Amino acid sequence: MNGKLYWKNKLPFLIFQLLCMLTLSFxxxxxxxxxxxxxxxxFAWILICATIMIFAYQKRKKEMVKLLRFQEQLREQYLIPELMKIPKRADDQVFYFLLKAAEKSMLEHIEVIQRERADYKEYIEQWIHEIKTPITxxxxxxxxxxYPFTRELLVELEKTTRYTEQTLYYARSEHTEKDYSIHEIRLLEIVHNAIADNKYLLTKNNVTINVSKVDYMIFSDEKWVRFILxxxxxxxxxxxxxxxKIDIYSKQQNDKICLYVEDNGIGISANDLPRVFEKGFTGENGRIRQNATGIGLYLCKRLCDKLGIGLDLVSxxxxxxxxxxxNINHYIHQVQS
Structure with a gap:
């Protein structure tokens, strides 16, 4: 609470007290x-009045500081009225009930938006499942x-499948915990499946892929890790x-299995590196190639955070x-051994 502003607001009251003192003195x-x-x-009047006003100021300041701390700790700050007691002062009660009305309106608005989002998400997921049938x-x-033209068509169909999968995983990325299943999986199998998913893209662009030293077992969700790859x-x-060319290999470092996806492409500029995982960020390369969406790496980062997978990029x-x-689950390995 701003002390100067508080005493400035009390100036009419102080002037009134001064006039009362002068009137009484005459x-x-x-x-x-x-x-x-x-x-x-x-002197007695001034002493009593100053004591009461300073005490009221300290009490008011303490209440406001406490309220501000509550507000800082709240994630949904529109819920601040829930933490407030009904004030005793009449003017404070007016503001309190205004806040309660605003909170109620906000909660109703959020409920409507959440319902609309849920309906839209359900529609998107249903549409994707339906569109997969004609694509297959x-x-x-x-x-x-x-035929020559069917090979080109397969590349485009593979691209269409990737876009639909990206849309599906984007829709589900907010609540991955409802969709994933963590179990022990073979890293080599996931890598080979990811390569097979993109075989026409890799063949068309004459990409060489070298896979080595990936025969590790990890605990994660196979479907989500495959999508990230x-x-x-x-x-x-x-x-x-x-x-x-792309080199895919893995190493064990302390209590982690690290999977490396290394390429000899054009690289990423140092200025763009800190922002590559931001949603919609395409960077200098994306503006040159004009075919980037800024969603791929953003989705990877978001899913990795949800699954507890570390994601780092060097370029x-x-x-x-x-x-x-x-992460290596030492407890499960001990039980299995």
């Missing part, structure tokens, strides 16, 4: 009281009828160079290396 002089007795009365049918038709491979190919003009870090 009256006491008129009826024959001595100057000493009048000064004594004024077209894939089968192209694979069973090998897909995004990393797609992102790498998007910023490829001639004679482009220079010689290429980019993305590192996924999986």
């Amino acid at each position: 009256f006491l002089l008129a009826v024959g009281n001595s100057l000493d007795s009048i000064l004594l009365i004024l 049918a077209m894939k089968l038709l192209c694979e069973n009828n090998q 897909n995004q990393l491979i797609i992102n790498a190919v998007k910023y490829r160079t001639e004679q482009f 220079n003009t010689n290429g980019t290396t993305v590192i996924l870090s999986f």
Whole structure:
């Protein structure tokens, strides 16, 4: 609470007290009281008035500081009236009931928005599941009828599948805990499946992939980790160079299994590195290539945070290396051994 502003607001009251003192002093002089007795009365008046006002100021300041601390700790700050007691002062009660009305209105508005979001999310998920059927049918038709144009069509169908998967995972990324299943999985199998998901993209762009030393077992959700790997491979190919290659390998470092996805692409500028995981950020390379959405790495970061997977990125003009870090569950390993 601003002390200067508080005392400034009290200025009319102080002026009123001063006028009262002057009026009383003139009256006491008129009826024959001595100057000493009048000064004594004024001194007592000032002392009592100052004591009461300072006490009221300290009490009011303490209440306001406490309220501000509550407000800072609240995640949903519109709920501050729930932590407030009904004030005793009449003017404070007016503001309190205004806050309660605003809180009620906000809660009703949030409820409507949450309901609309849930309906929209349900529609998106249903649409994606429905669209997968014709995409799969077209894939089968192209694979069973090998012609030059069907190979090109398969690349586009693979791209369409990636976009639909990205939309689905984006819709579910807010509440991944309702969709994932953590169990022991073989890292090599996930890597091979991710490569198979992008086989037409890799073939069309003449990408060489080297996989080595990934025969580790990790505890995570296979579907979500596979999606993250897909995004990393797609992102790498998007910023490829001639004679482009991707090296995928893993190492055990202390209590973590680290999976490396390393490429020799154009790299990321030092200015863009701190922001690569921000939603919608495309950076210098994205503006040059004009085909970036800024969603891929953002989704990877968001899902990794939800799954407890470390995600780091190192880049220079010689290429980019993305590192996924999986925690080793020592307790489960001890039980199994």
